[in-house]
Amino acid sequence: MRLRVVDRDDVEHVVDVPAEGSLMEALRDLEYGVAAICGGMCSCATCHVYVAPEWQERLPESHGDERELLAELQYRRPESRLSCQIALQAELDGLQVTLAPEE
Amino acid sequence: MQAQRQTYCIVGAGQSGCELALALRQQGCTGSIVVFGDESHPPYQRPPLSKACLKGELQEASLRLRQPAAYERAAVELVLDTRVARIDRQSKTIVLSDGTERAYAKLGLATGGRPRRLAIADGQRAERAGNFHYLRTIDDVRNIRAHFSPGRRLVIVGGGYVGLEVAASAMACNLSVTVLEALPRVLARVTAPEVSSFYERVHREAGVDLRTAVEVRGFEFGPGDETITAVCCSDGSSIAADLVIVGIGLVPNTELAEQAGLAVDNGIVVDEYARTNDPDIVAAGDCANFPEAITGRRVRLESVPNAVEQARTAAASLVGGQRPHAAVPWFWSDQYDLKLQIAGLSSGYDQVVLRGSPSGRSFAAFYLQEQRLIACDAVNRPQEFMMAKRLLPRGSRIDAALLADESVPLKSFEPPPA
Numbered sequence: 001m002r003l004r005v006v007d008r009d010d011v012e013h014v015v016d017v018p019a020e021g022s023l024m025e026a027l028r029d030l031e032y033g034v035a036a037i038c039g040g041m042c043s044c045a046t047c048h049v050y051v052a053p054e055w056q057e058r059l060p061e062s063h064g065d066e067r068e069l070l071a072e073l074q075y076r077r078p079e080s081r082l083s084c085q086i087a088l089q090a091e092l093d094g095l096q097v098t099l100a101p102e103e
Numbered sequence: 104m105q106a107q108r109q110t111y112c113i114v115g116a117g118q119s120g121c122e123l124a125l126a127l128r129q130q131g132c133t134g135s136i137v138v139f140g141d142e143s144h145p146p147y148q149r150p151p152l153s154k155a156c157l158k159g160e161l162q163e164a165s166l167r168l169r170q171p172a173a174y175e176r177a178a179v180e181l182v183l184d185t186r187v188a189r190i191d192r193q194s195k196t197i198v199l200s201d202g203t204e205r206a207y208a209k210l211g212l213a214t215g216g217r218p219r220r221l222a223i224a225d226g227q228r229a230e231r232a233g234n235f236h237y238l239r240t241i242d243d244v245r246n247i248r249a250h251f252s253p254g255r256r257l258v259i260v261g262g263g264y265v266g267l268e269v270a271a272s273a274m275a276c277n278l279s280v281t282v283l284e285a286l287p288r289v290l291a292r293v294t295a296p297e298v299s300s301f302y303e304r305v306h307r308e309a310g311v312d313l314r315t316a317v318e319v320r321g322f323e324f325g326p327g328d329e330t331i332t333a334v335c336c337s338d339g340s341s342i343a344a345d346l347v348i349v350g351i352g353l354v355p356n357t358e359l360a361e362q363a364g365l366a367v368d369n370g371i372v373v374d375e376y377a378r379t380n381d382p383d384i385v386a387a388g389d390c391a392n393f394p395e396a397i398t399g400r401r402v403r404l405e406s407v408p409n410a411v412e413q414a415r416t417a418a419a420s421l422v423g424g425q426r427p428h429a430a431v432p433w434f435w436s437d438q439y440d441l442k443l444q445i446a447g448l449s450s451g452y453d454q455v456v457l458r459g460s461p462s463g464r465s466f467a468a469f470y471l472q473e474q475r476l477i478a479c480d481a482v483n484r485p486q487e488f489m490m491a492k493r494l495l496p497r498g499s500r501i502d503a504a505l506l507a508d509e510s511v512p513l514k515s516f517e518p519p520p521a
Contacts, residue, residue, distance in 0.1 A: 021165070029173040031129055037408050039148045043435045043444055044408070045489070065442065065485055072489030 001090055004052075006098040007032040017088065023049070023097070024084035034099060040084040045069045045103070047083040048076075052096035059086055075100045109134035111421060112197055112205060114187045114359065115213035116140025118148065119388025119410035121168050123211045126418035128177040134208060136179045139199070141186040144241050145171065150407060152244050153268040153350075154437050158275050159248065163241055190363040192381055209421045212371055212379070212386040213414065214356035216405065221260065221349050225321040232324065232331045235347045238265060247348065253277035255345040258334045260319050262289030264436045265350035267302060271438035274309050281312040281342050283334070288315055294449065298468050298480050301461040302438070309439060314338075322347075353405050355390045368392055370403035375427045377417035385417035396429035397496055398448060398477070406434045431495050433488075440464065444488035447478030447495045456503045458487060467491075474500045486513055493517065 001019040003026060006012045017026040024040055024047040027033040038044040042065045051059060056079055062070065066085045070076055080100065086092075111127055113120045116138050124138045140146070147166040155161035174181055186200040196204045218237035220226060229235045236247050255278050259266045262284030273280045282289070288299040289306075306313050314336075323333040323341065334342045357367045365379045366372035370392030377385045377393065388410035392403045412430040419426035434445040441464060452470035459466030467487035470478040475498050479491030490513045494501070499518075505511045 025165075028168075029170050031125075031173075031177060035411065037411055038435060039150060039407070041150075041435065041437060041442075043442065043485075044433075068485040069489065072486055072493075 001088065001093040001095075004094065004096040005030065005033075006096075008099050008101060019088050019090045019093070021088060022084050023086040023088055023095070024082070026088060027083055027097075027099070032099070034083060035102070036084060038084075042066055042069065042082060042085060045073055045082060048073060048100040048103075049081055049083045049097040050077055050079045050100055051081050052098075053079060055092075055095050055097075058092070073100075074103055109208035110206060111136045111209045111211065112207040113138045113211040113213060114190075114197065115211075115215055115356075115388070115390070116142065116146045116181060116183065117213060117215045117388065117410070118146065118168065118407050119215070119414045120211070120213035121146035122411045122414035123213055123385075123387055123418050124179045125169070125173070125177055126415045127211075127421060128179065130418050130422050130424065132418075132422050136177075137205070138179060138181050139185050139187050139197075140181065140183045142240060142242070143184045145169075145174075145181060145183065147241060148407070149239070150435075152241070153238055153265050154272055156241075156244050157238075157247065157251065157269065157272040159251075166241065187359060190359055190384075192363050192384075195383070208383070210384045211414075211417055211421065212360055212384065212390060213388045213410075214359060214371075214386075214390045216353035216355045216389045218349070219352040219354050221319065221351065223319060223321060228324070228328060229322050229331060229347070232322075232328060232347075234330045234345060235349070237349055238269065239353075247346070250346045251276055251278065254279065256343055257281070257346045257348065258283065258342050258344040259348050259350065260334070261350040261352070262286075262291075262313070262315065263293075263350060263352065264290070264434075266348075267306065267438055268436060269348055269350060270306055270311050270313075271309070274311060274439075278346075280310070281314065281334075281344075282306065283317050283319060283336065283342075284313070284315045285318045286315065289313070293445075294480055295452070295455040295468055295470065297455060297457060297461055298482075301466075301482070305439065305441065305464075353389060355392075355403060357390060360386065360390075368401075372401075375416075375429070376420045376425060377413055377428060378420050385420050387413040387417040393428060395432065395448065396427070397431065397498070398451075400448075402432075402448065404432055406432065408433050429496075431492050433492060440483075442483055442485070444481045444485065445478070446481075446488055446491040447476070449478035449480075452477055454503060456506045458507055458509060459484065469501075469506055471501065471503060474503070476501050490516065 035046040318337040371386040416428040449470040465483040481488035
């Protein structure tokens with residue numbers, strides 16, 4: 001599947017990734033990707049991304065921990081998500097995200 | 104004639120060594136980058152080992168820090184299953200255990216640590232038994248998993264984070280679990296008595312036989328010493344065991360540095376830029392002793408966030424930059440349905456303020472020193488954790504009574520954004 005990723009320098013990259021694991025794992029592999037320090041435990045919020053508006057409602061809703069962590073982020077926006085909580089699957093082919101600034 | 108490309112050698116392929124290598128490339132390093140790891144596995148995350156991995160919920164492949172292609176793209180060479188035996192600072196070479204020499208222009212030490220061994224008379228005999236384990240590596244987990252079946256009697260030595268996480272994982276797998284802690288309470292070195300009591304209650308309610316102020320004196324062995332059959336305790340009791348796991352702390356791997364004449368004092372001594380006393384050598388992660396930015400105290404931290412942050416600092420120093428290591432220390436521990444997040448270092452606190460009650464399953468303990476917030480243990484309280492992490496570096500005074508009052512919003516403790 002294909003992802004469109006806007007890095008922190010506003011450069012858009014088109015990357016092909018396997019439709020498995022989490023979005024965080026795919027982003028972590030990119031040189032400009034996310035730190036993802038806690039490894040997907042929803043503990044650190046270092047995999048923060050903005051999901052393009054047209055994709056937001058196609059993702060499952062965020063749960064309690066993710067919401068609480070997001071609420072505390074300085075660079076939070078309505079389209080904020082933690083990428084470790086988004087499972088990649090073929091239906092998300094073409095998903096567009098922007099990496100949020102590091103806190 | 105073109106100058107030969109400089110080689111950046113990194114000793115250690117854990118979280119810190121991996122980050123150091125990739126950060127070097129990101130920060131513009133044009134030399135060759137070679138990472139030496141003594142395990143056969145490519146760099147992986149250790150925290151899930153005692154949790155999801157032990158429960159069999161996570162495949163080993165998911166532990167990988169990066170996919171193989173990421174190292175190729177960054178032109179980072181991984182040399183695995185290889186131990187570095189010696190550093191020669193005069194000739195600027197490292198010597199591998201097979202005698203091979205590799206020249207370096209710059210050297211990064213991310214040697215991590217190894218489990219503290221049980222220092223009792225029966226210790227070495229116990230280590231040779233097939234059902235005695237420490238827990239630090241994927242291979243350890245593979246060996247433990249072979250015995251990790253319902254009904255087996257597991258004795259865990261050590262009531263620190265690793266021991267308690269293993270206990271929670273074992274309860275989830277329906278083992279019969281005993282935890283032995285030598286001190287009067289679990290987590291004694293890292294948390295307040297209130298938090299220790301909370302975790303003791305939670306484990307006992309889950310069915311763990313948790314015994315504090317009990318030391319291991321020895322073991323009973325089966326025929327040929329092949330297995331341990333029981334653990335003998337200082338209170339005279341003997342606990343039948345099918346499996347023994349010891350989690351009594353970590354010893355930093357400093358021998359290479361020491362032998363090379365680098366300063367070592369509870370870890371490889373570095374400054375806030377992760378530099379050792381040799382200008383061409385940096386150190387980062389569990390093996391490094393550094394001046395912590397908020398307290399100014401020298402500490403050695405065993406945590407992934409520190410390993411990653413300090414590695415980035417070390418990478419900057421190696422390419423001629425200056426990026427002080429000033430991140431707020433933080434840690435996490437997952438047990439049962441409890442997500443513990445810890446910000447700051449509580450050592451030296453003079454007051455503990457609870458927000459929420461430890462009689463439930465969600466509360467935060469704030470540690471104050473002269474009315475200033477120095478640390479927070481947040482149990483299922485991500486908002487308190489995030490607030491503490493932001494507030495800590497400010498060192499401003501905080502009203503304990505207001506902090507304890509849940510009707511006072513957390514936001515009110517922070518100055519409005521400028």
